[in-house]
Amino acid sequence: MAGLSMHHPWAFAFGLLGNIISFMTFLAPIPTFYRIYKTKSTEGFQSVPYVVALFSAMLWIFYALIKTGEGFLITINAAGCVIESIYIIMYFIYASKKGKLFTAKIMAALNGGVFGLILLVTLLLFKGDKRVVMLGWICVGFSVSVFVAPLSIIKRVIQTRSVEYMPFSLSLSLSLSAIIWFLYGLLIKDKYVALPNILGFTFGIVQMGLYMFYMNKTPVGAEGKEAGKLPAATDEHIIVNMAKLSPALPEKSSEVHPVAEMARTNCATQAAVVAENRNMANAFVTHGPTIRVT
Template sequence: MADFSVHWVFAFGVLGNIVSFFVFLSPLPTFYKMYKKKSTEGYQSIPYVVALFSAMLWIYYAFLKTNTTLLITINTFGCFVEIIYVGFYLFYASKEARVQTIKLLLLLVVGGFGAIVLVSQFLFEGAVRVQVVGWICLVCSLCVFVAPLCIVKQVIKTKSVEYMPFLLSVILTLSAVMWFFYGLLLKDFNIAIPNVLGFIFGILQMVLHVMYYNKKEEEFVKEQNLPELKNHKHANYGELKSNIGLI
């Protein structure tokens, strides 16, 4: 029975690595835009710095535990990718944005992570140290999962899903499911609990996408003054927009 559980832990860990791999690569289109325009265009560096900080925390937590190799592998990749993102951002950012990013790096990655490591090493031992670092990881992950609420609020307010890609919502939801079961089977609730919230927000985003995507298409048809398609339930709005040149 124990071997069976180990196999499932490994399976969900591998699947979590695969899905999270694509999550970490999801900002590539944004950085391609920066590269094309040689500018950060008002994009913020905060998500990438926070993601780097989070990945470093999880690696530290995983090293304090046993049987968490798959947690180390994906977050090592995450650190590598986020460092590239931050470096790329600094290269194309304005002087003001560059200074703000460096300050954030010093505050969060150097100061924050350094303080957590030092305090946990000198003030706590053994299982208590693991528990304290696990709580910090849990809180950090909850903050990361709560962040999309700003986008959800914008979607409800504007009734537009333009800035909330459906595929990304699906990937994030799958990632939350994989890591939830990984943490649950390991009996590590510091991993499992935050992903419950991630799953809930992922489902919420997909529901909102279904709700407001149809409204967006209906409003588009009305704006184009095409009465012959307004009541056509099977109208191919994607093809319509493509023909008009909006895709």
């Protein structure tokens, strides 16, 4: 109630500013989804951050309705639900079959199963302030996961040395939003709003630091690895071929000698046969039959 009351102008100012910045944060992935629309493919982008963000927005709306008087939380998270739903629908349209199946599973488990379980547990087992406390800590836990979710791409960034799939604008928006909502939580004395944004700011700084570290690095993709291996592979083949040529010379010489000897033997045999035939011919001429004239 303090957030919307003009008797707390600073809380009202930070609540309004938090709505504006958080709305910009929700819009930060637009370049990503414009690229997905143009290429007709989700490429290496993940659906997890958007599914988790939708779940967190749903939780905060539930928390604001239970606590009452938290109009700023309701307005921004209602807008978040709409925007994140649009992102997820676009992801479903252009994702691969495997990506669609994975997204459907985590949505059914998180936005359906877990959220439904939270509703039942908090409404049936807790009442009054205990319900607010219980739901507040649940919101803190899952709000942290919203800030952590974009870090799911960190492995890909390190492996490829490329920040192509980790937009800097999103990390910056998350950091600014975390600062504003932390101050808003302090002013309205709501620790459940303030606490997760401490970690939110920390994770935002980590993402921006990772971006700055890899932004000028040479990307290493699958093609780059193969291209890098080609020279080494060529040299290896040359070395192997050269190694095979050296012992081949003696083998050729050893194979030539028997052939030469056989040739010489055949020639000698043929010469002997010719000589023998010549001798027989001479003998026939010399000692041929006597012709008598009668």
